[in-house]
Structures are given as C-alpha cells and as structure tokens.
Amino acid sequence: MGRTLSEKVWDEHVVRATPGEPDLLYIDLHLIHEVTSPQAFDGLRLAGRQVRRPDLTLATEDHNVPTIDWDKPIADPVSRTQVETLRRNAEEFGVRLHPLGDLDQGIVHVVGPQLGLTQPGMTIVCGDSHTSTHGAFGAIAFGIGTSEVEHVLATQTLMQAKPKTMAVTVNGTLPAGVTAKDLVLTLIAHTGTGGGQGYIVEYRGPAIEALSMEGRMTVCNMSIEWGAKAGMIAPDQTTFDYIEGRPEAPRGADWDAAVAHWTSLVTDDDAVFDKEIVLDASEMTPFVTWGTNPGQGVPLGASVPDPADFDDAQDQVAAEKALEYMGLTAGTPMREVRVDTVFVGSCTNGRIEDLRLAAEIIKGRKVDPQTRLLVVPGSVRVRLQAQDEGLDVVFKEAGAEWRGAGCSMCLGMNPDTLEPGERSASTSNRNFEGRQGKGGRTHLVSIPVAAATAVRGTLSSPADLEPLSTDTPVTAGA
Amino acid sequence: MEKFTSHTGVGVPLRRSNVDTDQIIPAVYLKRVTRDGFEDGLFSAWRNDPTFVLNNPVYAAGSVLVAGPDFGTGSSREHAVWALQNYGFRAVISPRFADIFRSNSGKAGLLAAQVDEKVVQRLWDLLADQPGAEITVDLETRTVRAGEGVDAIEDSFDIDDYTRWRLLEGLDDIGITLGHADVISAFEAERPRFKPATL
Ligand code: SF4
Numbered sequence: 001m002g003r004t005l006s007e008k009v010w011d012e013h014v015v016r017a018t019p020g021e022p023d024l025l026y027i028d029l030h031l032i033h034e035v036t037s038p039q040a041f042d043g044l045r046l047a048g049r050q051v052r053r054p055d056l057t058l059a060t061e062d063h064n065v066p067t068i069d070w071d072k073p074i075a076d077p078v079s080r081t082q083v084e085t086l087r088r089n090a091e092e093f094g095v096r097l098h099p100l101g102d103l104d105q106g107i108v109h110v111v112g113p114q115l116g117l118t119q120p121g122m123t124i125v126c127g128d129s130h131t132s133t134h135g136a137f138g139a140i141a142f143g144i145g146t147s148e149v150e151h152v153l154a155t156q157t158l159m160q161a162k163p164k165t166m167a168v169t170v171n172g173t174l175p176a177g178v179t180a181k182d183l184v185l186t187l188i189a190h191t192g193t194g195g196g197q198g199y200i201v202e203y204r205g206p207a208i209e210a211l212s213m214e215g216r217m218t219v220c221n222m223s224i225e226w227g228a229k230a231g232m233i234a235p236d237q238t239t240f241d242y243i244e245g246r247p248e249a250p251r252g253a254d255w256d257a258a259v260a261h262w263t264s265l266v267t268d269d270d271a272v273f274d275k276e277i278v279l280d281a282s283e284m285t286p287f288v289t290w291g292t293n294p295g296q297g298v299p300l301g302a303s304v305p306d307p308a309d310f311d312d313a314q315d316q317v318a319a320e321k322a323l324e325y326m327g328l329t330a331g332t333p334m335r336e337v338r339v340d341t342v343f344v345g346s347c348t349n350g351r352i353e354d355l356r357l358a359a360e361i362i363k364g365r366k367v368d369p370q371t372r373l374l375v376v377p378g379s380v381r382v383r384l385q386a387q388d389e390g391l392d393v394v395f396k397e398a399g400a401e402w403r404g405a406g407c408s409m410c411l412g413m414n415p416d417t418l419e420p421g422e423r424s425a426s427t428s429n430r431n432f433e434g435r436q437g438k439g440g441r442t443h444l445v446s447i448p449v450a451a452a453t454a455v456r457g458t459l460s461s462p463a464d465l466e467p468l469s470t471d472t473p474v475t476a477g478a
Numbered sequence: 479m480e481k482f483t484s485h486t487g488v489g490v491p492l493r494r495s496n497v498d499t500d501q502i503i504p505a506v507y508l509k510r511v512t513r514d515g516f517e518d519g520l521f522s523a524w525r526n527d528p529t530f531v532l533n534n535p536v537y538a539a540g541s542v543l544v545a546g547p548d549f550g551t552g553s554s555r556e557h558a559v560w561a562l563q564n565y566g567f568r569a570v571i572s573p574r575f576a577d578i579f580r581s582n583s584g585k586a587g588l589l590a591a592q593v594d595e596k597v598v599q600r601l602w603d604l605l606a607d608q609p610g611a612e613i614t615v616d617l618e619t620r621t622v623r624a625g626e627g628v629d630a631i632e633d634s635f636d637i638d639d640y641t642r643w644r645l646l647e648g649l650d651d652i653g654i655t656l657g658h659a660d661v662i663s664a665f666e667a668e669r670p671r672f673k674p675a676t677l
Contacts, residue, residue: 015665016658021640024658026665028673036555038511047652052662055677064509078509085511096676117674129554129578143578145556147585147651155655157662161638193496194548194574227551229577250672258672293496293551314495314546321494411505432500432552434523 002268004165005234006200009140009265013123015157022159028122028139030152031108032059032095034086035413036127040150041089051093052156058117059090059097062107063413067376067403070100079414093153106379106405109133109347113217114381116246120235120262125152130347130429132223136216137243138235138265140200143224163229164274166199167267170207172282177462179357180215181349181427181446183207184222185287187279189297196228199275202267203233207281213242214353221348222429225294234266286461288334289431289444291322296431298334300449300461306330325433326441327421334459337443341424342373342454343436344447345403346410349427350378352385354447359391361451362398364468368457373400374416376408400454412437425453479587481648482617485568487541489613489624490531491605495546499579502550502558516561536610544601544613545572550579550590559586569615571622571635573598584641585651591615591635593622600631617645 003011016024030053037059044051051057064079074080083100090097098104104111109130112118120138125131127149134141144158152158174183188195203219211219216233223231233239240259243249250258289297290304296319298305307319307330323330328337344350344358355377367373375395377383383405386392392402409416410428412435418424420439427450431442443459452460507519524530531537543562549572550558559582562570569589583590604611604625614623615635620642624631644651655662 016661024655024661026662026669029676035508039513039556042512043652049652055675058676063505076509082509082511094677117676119674122673127554127556129552131554143554145554145559145578145582145585147556147582151652151655154652155659155662156666157655159640159651159655161640193551194576197574197577224552227548227576248674248676250674254672257670261670261672293498318495411500413505413508430498430500430552432498434504435500438504438506438523 002271004267004271004273005138005202005265006140006165006232009121009123010162012121022161024157025123025160027125027152027156027158028056029112029117029124030057031112031124031126031131032057032149033062033108033128034082035063036146037089037149038082038085039146040153041093043150044153049154051095051153054094056156057095058112059086059095060105060108060111061086061100063407063411065100065406066414067406067408067416070404103380106382107347107350107407109221110350110378110382113137114246114379116243116249119243119258120239121265125158129224130221132228132231133217133221133347135220135223135230135232136213137239138232138262140230140232142230163200164198166196166201166275166277167273168201168203168277168279169205170203170279170281171205172207172280173210174207174281174284177448178284178286179446179448180211180218182284182287183281184219185289185294185297185444186284188222188226188295190279191226191277193225193293193295194227196223196226199228200230200232201228203231208233209236212353213238214351217351218348222294225429235262286446286449288449288459290326290328290334291319292325292431292433294429294431294444296322297444300334300459302334304328304330304332304334335464337459338423338457339371339425339443339453339459340422341418342371342450343409343424343426343428344374344450345376345378345408346428347378348429349447350376350382352382354427355382355386355391356389357447358451359394361448361462362400362454363394365398365455365465367399367454371454371457373454374403374409375400376403377405379405409436411435425450425459479648479650482587482589482645484614484616484618485541485589486612486614487568488537488539488610489542489544489601489605490537490540491602492531492543492545493602496548496551497545498552499550499555499558500552503555503561508555508557513560514564516557517564520561520565534609541566541568542613542615543567543570544598544605545570546598547572547574547595549575551576554578556582556586559583559588563588571598571601571615584645587645589615589617589645591622591637593633593635597622597631597633604629604631617642
C-alpha cells in the first residue's frame with residue numbers, strides 16, 4: 001500500500017522504532033526563542049550536558065521584544081532578563097542567534113522560511129505551537145514544550161508516537177477577495193477546536209495548490225487551532241521557486257539532489273488516510289470570529305449567533321460565556337461591530353505579501369479617526385522590503401503606526417496590548433480571553449478585512465469601502 | 479522526576495470546556511526563567527472573581543482538577559503545567575486534552591487522566607453535593623475513584639503505556655535517549671548532505 005506525504009517524511013526520520021514505545025525521531029531543525037528556552041538550557045547546565053547539534057539550531061528574539069525604540073534597552077526588566085538569558089545561553093552553548101537589531105531578527109516562523117532553512121521533507125520543532133507554519137513546505141513541523149526543547153537540545157531527537165493521518169481536500173477556487181485566512185477560519189468553524197486532535201493533516205486539492213507560499217503558511221499556521229499535531233502541504237514548483245536562492249537554500253549539485261528528493265514527497269495514489277474532510281472553496285466568503293476560540297466564527301455577512309441555536313449543551317454554555325466576555329448581543333450583524341484597534345501582523349499574516357495586500361487596500365484612504373491601526377512586520381527583512389516598496393509611507397499617510405518586527409500584539413507580552421474592554425480586529429491566530437491584553441476582545445480576520453475595518457471603524461470587507469476618486473492611483477508601492 | 483503511583487486529594491471542579499493555555503496562565507506571567515513561581519499566574523483572569531472555584535476556601539487544598547473537554551488547547555507553554563503544579567495540583571481529569579499539553583504534563587510529572595465525559599459530569603455532581611470531597615487517581619490500575627456507598631464513582635482513565643511507565647518509574651527521558659547515542663550517531667552519518675545547517 002502507498003504512503004501519505006507525512007508517513008514518508010516520518011519514516012525518513014525514525015532513528016529507532018521499538019514496539020510499545022514511541023518512535024525516536026531525528027530533528028533536522030530546532031528553532032528557539034526567549035520564552036520557552038531558559039528552563040531547558042538550565043536543565044542542560046544542571047546535568048552537565050551540551051547542545052548536541054548547535055549547527056541544526058537557530059535562535060531569535062520575538063515574543064518579548066518592543067516594536068518601538070528597539071535600539072534602546074528593553075524597558076520592562078523581566079522581559080529584558082528573559083532576552084538577556086537567551087543571549088547568554090546562545091553564547092555559552094554556541095547557538096546562532098539573531099538578536100534585536102539584527103537583520104534576521106523577527107518572528108521565528110517568519111525567519112526560518114525567509115532564510116531558506118525551512119525546506120521540504122524536514123522535521124522542524126520549536127517551543128511554540130505555531131511551528132506548524134513550516135508544514136507549508138512539506139515538512140513535519142510541530143510545537144513542543146520546554147522539557148522537549150531540552151530533549152532536542154541534548155539529543156537532536158524526540159520521542160513521538162506516530163500520529164494518525166488526515167486529508168483536508170479543498171476543491172474549487174477561492175472567490176476574489178477571499179484569502180487563505182478565510183479558508184482556514186472556515187475550516188476551524190467546521191471542525192471545532194478539537195477536530196484535528198491526534199492527526200497530522202495534509203491540506204490538498206486545487207484551492208490549496210493555487211495558494212502562494214505565504215497563503216500556505218497561513219493555513220498550516222492555524223492547524224494547531226483545530227488541535228492538529230501538524231499541517232502539511234506537498235512541495236511543488238511554487239515551493240521550489242520560493243526556496244531557490246535564499247541564503248541557506250542548497251546550491252548547485254545539492255540543489256538538484258534536493259529537488260529530486262523533494263519531488264518524491266507526495267502522497268501515493270493508493271495511500272489511505274485515517275480521516276478525510278472535503279471543502280469547497282468557491283462557497284467561501286470573508287470569515288470573522290465572534291467568540292473566544294478560533295472555532296467560534298461566522299461569515300462577515302452573518303450576525304452574532306444566538307447561544308440557544310447550538311445543539312450541544314456545552315457549546316451553548318461556551319457561546320454564552322463568549323458573548324458575555326466579548327460584549328456582544330446575539331443577532332447583531334457582524335458588520336455593525338465597532339473596532340478600536342486593528343492589528344496587522346503575526347506569524348499568520350505578517351509577511352511581505354500580507355503587507356502588500358493591506359497597503360493596496362489602504363492606499364489613498366484614511367484610518368477611521370476612532371480606530372488605531374498597528375502594522376507590525378513579521379521580521380526585520382519584511383520591514384525593510386516593505387520600506388523599499390514604499391508600503392510604510394502608504395500606512396503612515398493613512399494614519400497607521402508602522403512598527404518594528406516581533407510578535408507584538410498577537411500575544412501582548414511586550415507593551416503592545418489592548419486595554420480592558422478594548423476591541424480588536426486582528427490578523428493573528430488566537431482570540432482567547434485576554435490573549436491581546438487582559439480584558440481585550442479579539443476578532444480574528446483576514447488581511448483585506450483588517451484593512452477595510454481600519455478605514456471604516458466597523459468590521460468590513462474591501463467591498464464596503466467607498467470607491468476612490470479616479471485620479472488616485474490604486475496600486476500600492478512600486 | 480518524582481515517581482507517581484497513586485494520588486488522593488481534594489477534587490476541584492472547573493466547569494468549563496476549551497480551557498486554553500492562555501487561560502491557565504496568561505502570557506504576561508511567562509517571563510520567569512525558572513520552573514517555579516508560576517502559581518500566581520494560574521487562572522489569573524478568573525481569580526478576581528469571588529465566585530471562581532479556587533477562591534472557595536473549601537478547595538484551598540485542592541490537588542485534582544476536574545475540567546471539561548479540550549483542556550490545555552493553544553500555546554505550547556509548559557508554564558501551564560508548571561503553574562498547575564506550583565499551585566499544588568498533581569493531576570488533571572478531562573474528557574479530552576490538547577496534544578502538547580498532555581505531552582508536557584507527562585514530561586513534567588503532572589498526571590493528565592483522560593476519562594469519559596460522563597465520568598467528569600459525575601465527579602462534578604459529586605463535588606457539587608460534597609464540596610471538598612477527595613478523588614483518587616491510581617496510575618497503577620488506571621482508575622479514578624471518588625465517593626462512597628451506592629454513589630461511589632470508579633472508572634478507568636486513559637493514558638498511553640509509555641508515559642504511564644515513565645511516571646511510575648520517575649524516569650528522565652533524556653537519560654533514556656542518551657542511552658541510544660550510538661544509534662543516533664549512525665543515523666546522522668547517513669543524513670543527506672543537502673540538508674541545511676545554521677552554522
Ligand atoms: S506571532 Fe503570535 S502566534 Fe506567532 S509565534 Fe508570535 S506569539 Fe506565537
């Protein structure tokens with residue numbers, strides 16, 4: 001019988017398999033950041049252990065870092081200690097680090113792909129649940145806890161029970177203005193937050209193949225939001241074109257050998273998945289969340305649901321609690337929900353393509369006077385490229401704040417947080433209670449919805465915007 | 479790691495589903511560089527609410543948390559496990575755990591016992607009737623026990639064999655794996671040369 005993509009990649013990394021025990025899996029790339037690593041390095045020190053493969057390890061600073069005044073010492077002493085601890089550990093154990101101020105600093109899941117370190121057929125882990133992002137390249141990539149970080153540092157392996165396999169096939173074509181983000185939010189509303197639990201998911205079908213690498217990363221990024229162990233997409237020409245020429249991409253004969261191998265990383269025709277889901281992209285619309293988990297979403301054109309309409313008693317209670325927290329009334333059209341802050345950024349939607357799309361919609365328009373628009377590039381390179389293309393000017397002229405690179409308001413560990421009761425439309429991936437600041441209320445949205453919402457001040461799509469007068473150019477940048 | 483065989487302690491009902499790790503401990507509390515001191519952040523947003531279960535003195539000695547389905551979803555932060563342990567919890571019972579949370583628990587020595595949804599409901603009912611009642615989680619026999627007489631609850635819980643064995647023996651994963659260092663080296667010798675390196 002044939003094998004699925006994930007089974008092929010898995011099998012290639014099994015160092016040791018024994019019945020009744022998890023597989024010992026080799027790890028090709030270990031990404032590290034300041035929040036989930038200090039206790040792991042401490043553990044190594046206590047046991048007198050070394051980092052087995054510093055040459056397969058990469059560290060950057062992203063969760064805590066400020067997005068303004070990043071050239072000054074970090075104001076919050078506790079955040080500063082954490083960042084300084086990472087610097088000391090990287091130095092002591094010989095790990096490559098891209099610190100604040102470095103050209104390759106940024107969100108760990110933006111930095112890996114942009115350096116060309118993320119490649120098909122790899123195993124990639126990081127002490128961060130959105131490591132699933134890297135699956136867009138046909139890698140098995142997943143988040144781990146700090147004890148596992150220590151395990152990988154010491155052994156370059158992980159003990160892992162083989163997950164089940166699932167196929168999510170998306171047929172059809174996404175309508176204009178509907179993005180990868182809407183696709184994945186629609187999927188999560190369909191499956192619930194636990195629907196993927198125990199599975200490595202392969203996203204496939206024409207609508208997935210048509211996505212850019214950025215779009216594929218957005219989809220794989222949110223795999224964890226429906227509980228999946230990892231999300232993957234088979235590598236193809238789009239993947240190879242993205243990687244070729246990047247700083248750490250293979251070159252010459254190595255490139256040819258790599259592409260020859262990567263091309264074999266597709267699910268065989270006779271392979272069988274443990275579970276399959278089929279969706280139709282052509283029926284999808286801009287999608288937004290109303291609740292406090294990523295599965296609580298509806299089309300932008302719909303209204304806040306009534307908890308009584310849910311069949312399941314647990315869902316009813318969850319919906320009631322969510323509406324209370326979100327300060328929403330059942331039946332209110334989503335388009336009438338007023339937003340205080342729009343956050344464009346994160347490892348879900350903080351790449352150059354995302355910023356281009358946001359700028360294209362904002363250009364020639366103004367941010368609503370009651371609303372704040374925060375644009376936070378995913379990495380320093382994204383920021384510089386956006387500046388080269390003049391996108392920063394577009395944002396600033398519209399009245400937006402143009403910031404430095406990092407996780408920022410995605411989780412509010414740095415000073416970029418919501419005030420209690422403040423409402424955001426956010427291109428990030430989690431709308432949990434308090435995620436963006438204690439008492440903050442988050443609506444997850446796509447880039448076009450974020451940009452249009454910033455202009456109108458209420459949840460909107462670009463179709464809701466007044467047309468620009470004809471003498472204003474409508475394309476962004478150069 | 480300390481061995482875990484069986485634990486009996488005050489059950490704490492957390493009548494919520496989808497308790498994500500941002501609820502268990504918000505990001506602002508993750509800045510410590512040690513494994514202790516996270517108890518203040520545990521469920522911090524809810525602790526201001528006087529009716530929240532942990533504010534009830536009956537549960538002051540609580541050590542077995544009984545939660546709804548999809549406990550520990552979201553972030554990979556092991557701090558969520560440490561916060562529960564730092565506070566005094568030894569076990570969490572739920573019908574469904576998020577994968578990373580379950581794995582982190584196994585590594586850190588917190589027992590994540592997966593039970594049928596009906597068992598959680600019965601435990602909640604028991605704790606509503608008799609606040610402060612004790613629950614036993616017996617890892618050797620994989621059973622949850624509580625209550626007495628006709629209403630006594632006894633049911634099995636799920637945990638994978640390997641994690642159970644490690645918890646029972648109090649074994650350190652890294653030590654086990656380093657015992658296979660020769661196999662790892664042999665694997666490394668065969669890795670394709672086109673694979674990227676960071677140095
Ligand atoms: S941007 Fe948000 S989701 Fe992504 S790594 Fe940072 S905190 Fe996590």
